[in-house]
Amino acid sequence: MSTSMKHDISDGLNEEYYQINPDILGSFNKFRPPLNIYRFDEDVARIIPYYKVGGRLSSEQIEELAELTKEGDIFVSRDDHPVYVKHISYQLDLVLVDKNLKEREIADIFTQALTRRCKEFFEQPVPVVFEAFWTDLMVLTEYLFQDIHRSCALARRLTKEHGLEHHAVNSGFIGLALFGQLRENDFKEGGVKRQMFDRLAAGLFLHDLGMTKLPGFIMQKDKPLTTDERQKVNQHPNLGYQMLAKLDLKYPEVEQCVLEHHERVTGSGYPQKISGQTLSFNGRLCALADSFCAMVGKRPYKQNMTPDEAANKLLSDKAYDQQMTGVLRKMVTLLKLK
Structure with missing residues (x-):
C-alpha cells in the first residue's frame, strides 16, 4: 500500500478504506480482481466505487487503474479484509511493502x-x-x-x-x-x-x-x-x-x-x-x-x-x-x- 497519502482523508475513512500499493495491485488477477476497488474523487472529495467483484476490467481500465494507483487514488475496503488476507497469505512477501495495514x-x-x-x-x-x-x-x-x-x-x-x-x-x-x-x-x-x-x-x-x-x-x-x-x-x-x-x-x-x-x-x-x-x-x-x-x-x-x-x-x-x-x-x- 502507498506510503504517501496524496489527499486529506478523514480518520473515519482511514478506518474504513486504505490505499493499495502498485505491487499488490499487480499481484491480483489483471481483469478480475478478487475484491472491490474504490477511487478518490477530487470533485466531491470522497471515495467512490471503481470496480465491483464479479465484473471485468477493460484493457483501458487496467491502464487507468495502474496510473491512479501510482497517484494514491485507489483504495480497498476493510470490509474485504478476509479476501485480502487470503490473497496476501499466498504471496507473503507483499506484507513487507504494505505500509497501511x-x-x-x-x-x-x-x-x-x-x-x-x-x-x-x-x-x-x-x-x-x-x-x-x-x-x-x-x-x-x-x-x-x-x-x-x-x-x-x-x-x-x-x-x-x-x-x-x-x-x-x-x-x-x-x-x-x-x-x-x-x-x-x-x-x-x-x-x-x-x-x-x-x-x-x-x-x-x-x-x-x-x-x-x-x-x-x-x-x-x-x-x-x-x-x-x-x-x-x-x-x-x-x-x-x-x-x-x-x-x-x-x-x-x-x-x-x-x-x-x-x-x-x-x-x-x-x-x-x-x-x-x-x-x-x-x-x-x-x-x-x-x-x-x-x-x-x-x-x-x-x-x-x-x-x-x-x-x-x-x-x-x-x-x-x-x-x-x-x-x-x-x-x-x-x-x-x-
Missing part, C-alpha cells in the same frame, strides 16, 4: 499463511515442501527483526483449535513474543543476530517435527493414550532430531528446540533427562512455549485451560525456568490473552 491485520495474514504452510509440511515433511515453509518463515523473521514488539500482535492470535499445525503456529508466535520480552535490551543494542533469530524461529515452529512419524491413529485418538502409545509419543524429540539432517537444518538453535522441548530444569523430562543449566536457553524457551500452548489448546480427551490458568500453573511449577515463567505470566496479563 495495521499490525493486527498483518498478524491475521501471517497466521493464515504459516498455518497453511505448517499443515502442508507436516503432511509431507520433505525438502521441497519445507522450502516453501522456510520462505514464508523468513518473511516473518524479517518483519519481526525490524521491530520485535510486533510479536505482541502475533501472540494475540493464539488459537484454541486442535491440530499439529495450530500448535506449531501458537508455539512459534508465543515463543518469539516471549523471546522478545526476555531479550528486549539485546534487540535495542544489536546483540541479537539475524541468523540466530531465523534459526530459533524455525525451532519454535518445528519443535514437534517428530510427531509426523507417529502412527496416525495416535495423533487422532480422542481418549487418553495407553502406556505403549505414550512411549511411542515420547520418542518424537529423537525422531525429529533425526529428520533435521535431511532438511539441512542441523543448527544448534533448531536442534535444541526439537530435542529439548520436553526436558525440564529439574531433570524430570525426556528424552535425555538433562537438568539445570545443561538445558539450553532455547530448549527452556521452547519447553515453556510448547507447554503453555498445549495447555490452552483444545484436545479431544481433556479440557483446555485459559491463558491465565496456564500461566499461573507454569509459574508455580519448578520444572520450568523461573525467570521465563515470570515473564510469561506478565506477558499474558499485558497482552490480555484469552
Whole structure:
C-alpha cells in the first residue's frame, strides 16, 4: 500500500478504506480482481466505487487503474479484509511493502499463511515442501527483526483449535513474543543476530517435527493414550532430531528446540533427562512455549485451560525456568490473552 497519502482523508475513512500499493495491485488477477476497488474523487472529495467483484476490467481500465494507483487514488475496503488476507497469505512477501495495514491485520495474514504452510509440511515433511515453509518463515523473521514488539500482535492470535499445525503456529508466535520480552535490551543494542533469530524461529515452529512419524491413529485418538502409545509419543524429540539432517537444518538453535522441548530444569523430562543449566536457553524457551500452548489448546480427551490458568500453573511449577515463567505470566496479563 502507498506510503504517501496524496489527499486529506478523514480518520473515519482511514478506518474504513486504505490505499493499495502498485505491487499488490499487480499481484491480483489483471481483469478480475478478487475484491472491490474504490477511487478518490477530487470533485466531491470522497471515495467512490471503481470496480465491483464479479465484473471485468477493460484493457483501458487496467491502464487507468495502474496510473491512479501510482497517484494514491485507489483504495480497498476493510470490509474485504478476509479476501485480502487470503490473497496476501499466498504471496507473503507483499506484507513487507504494505505500509497501511495495521499490525493486527498483518498478524491475521501471517497466521493464515504459516498455518497453511505448517499443515502442508507436516503432511509431507520433505525438502521441497519445507522450502516453501522456510520462505514464508523468513518473511516473518524479517518483519519481526525490524521491530520485535510486533510479536505482541502475533501472540494475540493464539488459537484454541486442535491440530499439529495450530500448535506449531501458537508455539512459534508465543515463543518469539516471549523471546522478545526476555531479550528486549539485546534487540535495542544489536546483540541479537539475524541468523540466530531465523534459526530459533524455525525451532519454535518445528519443535514437534517428530510427531509426523507417529502412527496416525495416535495423533487422532480422542481418549487418553495407553502406556505403549505414550512411549511411542515420547520418542518424537529423537525422531525429529533425526529428520533435521535431511532438511539441512542441523543448527544448534533448531536442534535444541526439537530435542529439548520436553526436558525440564529439574531433570524430570525426556528424552535425555538433562537438568539445570545443561538445558539450553532455547530448549527452556521452547519447553515453556510448547507447554503453555498445549495447555490452552483444545484436545479431544481433556479440557483446555485459559491463558491465565496456564500461566499461573507454569509459574508455580519448578520444572520450568523461573525467570521465563515470570515473564510469561506478565506477558499474558499485558497482552490480555484469552
